[in-house]
């Protein structure tokens with residue numbers, strides 16, 4: 001209680017709780033007499049953030065102590081808010097063990113007002129982890145990316161070998177979205193998804209079970225034998241364009257077409273290209289010419305992606321399926337010659353080459369290649385995205401169907417692959433790899 005010099009007294013009641021609500025009587029007296037009044041105390045306002053603690057094994061404890069009775073709501077990443085309590089409570093300590101595995105946020109709702117959400121916390125998964133550990137026996141590592149490690153594994157039930165892509169949360173990748181997109185994929189040139197395990201093999205990791213592509217990167221296989229001919233390049237380019245056409249027709253843009261994500265399956269009657277890593281893919285909702293996603297929805301590019309990135313990407317424009325056509329054009333150039341058309345000594349110079357669409361076809365590297373292949377590359381490397389050749393139209397190019405079986409030299413291609421390997425020769429030899437006349 002504060003008493004001002006003019007005799008005015010102020011009573012402040014702090015830290016009230018729901019059970020403190022009610023009618024309060026106040027009696028003030030002095031030597032001259034007394035006076036009595038009453039006031040109703042109402043406890044309300046938006047609630048605070050509930051406290052969330054991890055409970056072993058894989059559970060969560062949510063606690064709150066609020067002035068007014070509140071309902072608890074929870075939200076699994078990417079899903080809607082749902083109510084967790086049957087009756088509102090001013091204070092509660094709620095252990096949660098039975099939620100399906102995932103990242104959960106919690107909030108309190110009192111008197112129709114929702115409080116702020118807690119930071120996402122992992123929950124559940126112990127049962128899935130046991131099931132996963134019993135089902136898959138891990139084998140060798142197949143590759144690593146910015147967000148994931150991919151390992152081969154054997155399904156102990158069926159004996160089938162699979163690839164497990166273990167995506168680490170918090171690095172910008174959305175494994176559930178990748179799984180959702182992959183589940184829709186029904187094309188021989190696209191890797192198939194078999195299952196998804198959240199918070200497995202440990203909290204903060206999602207395991208995508210994928211069809212195993214055992215032949216490794218297509219360019220490594222092509223450079224390794226006498227089968228490296230124009231005809232082989234044309235066959236696999238057809239397979240790549242067909243996979244991209246399927247994605248675009250189904251409102252998906254891949255956005256990360258580059259050699260590390262273009263694998264080959266060798267177990268069938270014919271070698272089959274397989275496009276992997278839909279971690280950067282977006283659902284465009286409007287077909288091949290559809291609207292782009294906002295840049296914030298797109299995973300930041302890997303440095304290895306720049307050589308394959310179109311001008312609109314380096315200019316910061318929103319992604320569209322036309323990005324994939326450009327990357328396919330760069331890939332075809334590399335596949336035929338082992339030279340990277342835009343690569344220069346620095347990121348800035350490479351970027352400038354891309355913006356100016358500054359590349360050429362040095363005769364000493366292109367003399368043996370049919371001119372129609374150059375025409376196809378030109379149409380795919382059209383600077384204006386709107387008029388760039390779409391995969392469906394590119395598939396009509398006659399060279400793709402009648403390329404000669406002329407052998408190609410793998411020397412430059414091997415150097416290209418060596419440079420891009422983790423810990424490879426890197427920038428030191430960039431200069432020697434770029435087309436000499438550009």
Ligand SMILES: Nc1ncnc2c1ncn2[C@@H]1O[C@H](COP(=O)(O)OP(=O)(O)OP(=O)(O)O)[C@@H](O)[C@H]1O
Nearest residue numbers: 142143144145146147148150163213260276277279
């Ligand atoms: N299904 C598969 N079968 C065999 N190898 C695979 C498979 N999927 C991926 N890989 C290998 O693992 C590597 C990393 O996988 P992926 O590109 O999907 O990871 P990422 O973290 O999403 O990569 P990025 O850095 O491009 O985002 C690939 O480049 C490829 O070599």
